[in-house]
Amino acid sequence: MASLVEEAFQEMQKLPTHLQDELAQQLLEDIQNELKWQESLSNPDIDLGVLQQMAHEALIEDREGKTEDKGFGEE
Template identity: 45%
Template sequence: MTNLLTEAFRKARDLPDYLQDELAEQLIEDVENEIKWQQLLSRPQSMKLDELAEKALSDSMNGKTREIGFDEL
């Protein structure tokens, strides 16, 4: 554990129990979300991007797209 996190826990000990519990719930949620993001970002994405690019090209060649400007989005 880093020194900064240790200091944060040390300071949190001075809070009332209900605030410590709220802080703990927030921290657990943040850690779980961070783990999910790390897992998601560690997966190879190139296949999905390739699939999307192929679909876009196919749609364009089959007349399923139309050209628009930024002001029409």
């Protein structure tokens, strides 16, 4: 296990159980999302042009003030 991961788990063990569970759930969700992204991006049939267009549109919306700043986990 990477030393940074070990350090994170050591720090997490200092927290109350309910916070450990919340962090663990977030980590598991992040890992699953990352695996899905990696699978999607490694698919030879993926149309990267579509992803580029979506990113371009998101940047335009942000410049036009059509987006909202939100903190982690806010909906």
